[in-house]
Amino acid sequence: MAETLTITSLGHEGDGIAETASGQKVFVPFTLPGEVVTAEIEGERGHLVSIVRPSPDRIDPACKHFTVCGGCALQHWAPERYQAWKRELVVHAFAQRGIETEVDPVVPVAPHTRRRAVFTLARDDKALVLGFNKRDSHDVLAIEECPLLVPEIENRRDKLAALANRLVDQGKRARMTVVSTDTGLDVSLEGARKPGRADYEALGRAATDGSICRLTVDGAEIVMSRVPELRNDPIVLYPSPGGFLQATAPSEKSMADLVDAAVGKSGPVLDLFSGIGTFTLKLARRFPVLAVEGEARLLQALDRSMRFSKNIKAVTMRRRDLFLNPMAPPELKPFQAVVFDPPRAGAKAQAEMLAKSAVPRIVGVSCNAATLARDARILIDGGYRLTRVTPVDQFLWSGHIEVVATFELARKGSTTRRVKLS
Incomplete structure (x- = not known):
């Protein structure tokens, strides 16, 4: 039986929060603060049945697959309110660690800018399906559109499915990572069956129409008509097959500019969790940089980028697991200056070492505001002052937010006002 609920707020994943008549907290996806809705309740989850009184901030979603596809949670919210909520996610994450700080307005990102997509491939009784997982399901939705993706990827869904058609057997699943580069699509297929000679020849022919620059299967290069390049003169980045890459070019530029400004006017610079050199090479235009990364293939990509980029200072690379062996x-x-951009788990061990150091400036970048706030607390308690926090909405219409935070060394023993959460 459906129950009438009033949505009071949104949770950190974007689901509406309400209380039942008995006082139980429930989460109802695709609702907005202030709305009155009816929902079927199962445990702490509510399935939206109808909207009795919509929010004035409700808008039409941008995608026909919204509410079915598991990729987006907030296409139905007006941009101004949506961005304010994203900023509040960051404010709350830092407040939970007792850090009261000014947070900049969110740097927005437009639709059709996602240059990296990870598709799921599954073969049913009829055909190969290329798409994304349905919400709260392992079933694959065959997408017909995606307003997140750059047109170079969105308009080639059928081409990409045809490429993988030979290598995904009945009842099997695989993953395809596609990156839109300046020289074409860089396609990496993982989890499919091992290709034979006939497969190599067929895939090679299929990938030579000019839209695909490289195709790899489980790390083995099948064809490369052109080297994948991400150009930002005088810097060129060379992505590794299926490897980490900032999801959109505009958000990458915003973050790189923020990092570059925060580093200031003095070097050398240490870039921790450097990846393929997103921040390394921009900083190397002004200073010598030591780039430290745990994944060998990312350092190999950075090495190539370093050799083909122009007008940069010396870049030294070092492979090191910074989780197990942080820089002391x-x-x-x-x-x-030190820059760190770790995975979602954050950089707790490295932050503890940084807090004991005398590095004048530290810049933290993270796709997880909660772990960045934890690391910020460590740095502040070690004598650093948090000077700026900027959210960047790299993950449009989701509950995720990228954050750039800047720290300056203060006198040891300095204090920061702690806030009490109500």
């Missing part, structure tokens, strides 16, 4: 204070001593 004596190793940090030569640097005037």
Whole structure:
């Protein structure tokens, strides 16, 4: 039986929060604050049945697959209110760690800018399906459109499915990572069956129409008509097959500009969790940079980028697992600035070492505001002052937000006002 609910707020994943008549908290997807809705309740989850009184901030979603596809949660919210909520996610994450700080307005990102897509491939009784997982399901939705993706990817869904058609057997699933580069699509297929000679020849022919620059299957290169390049003169980045890459070019530029400004006017610079060199090479236009990364293939991509980029200072690379073996204070001593951009788990061990150092400036970048706030607390307690926090909406219409935070060394023993959450 459906129950009438009033949505009071949104949770950190974008689901509406309400209380039942008995006082139980429930989460109802695709609702907005202030709305009155009816929902079928199962445990803490509510399935939206109808909207009795819609929010004035409700808008038509941009995609026909919204509410079915598991990729987006908030296409139905007016941009101004949506961006304000994203900013509040960051404010709340830092407040939970007792950090009261000004947070900049969200740097927005437009639709059709996602240059990296990870598709699921599954073969049913009829054909191969290329798409994304349905919401709260392992079933694959065959997408007909995606307003997140750049047209170079969105308009070639059928081409991409045809490429994988030979290698996904009945009842099997695989993953396809597609990156739109300046020289074509870089396609990496993982989890399919091992290709034979006939497959190599067929895939090679299919990938030579000019739209695909490289095709790899489980790390083995099948064809490369052109080297994948991400050009930002005088810098060129060379992505690794299926490897990490900032999801959109505009958000990458915003973050790189923020990092570059935060580093200031003194080097050398240490870039931790450097990846393929997103921040390394921009900083290397002004300073020598040591780039430290745990994945060998990302460093190989950075090495190529370093050799083909122009007008940069010396870049030194070092492979190191910074989770198990963080850079210690004596190793940090030569640097005037440190940048760290870890995975979602954050950089707790490295932050503890940085907090004991005397590096003048530190810049943290993270796709997880909660772990960045935890690391910020460590740095502040070690004597650093948080000077700026900027959210960047790299993950449009989702509950995720990228954040750039800047720290300056203050006198040891300095304090930061803690806030009490109500």
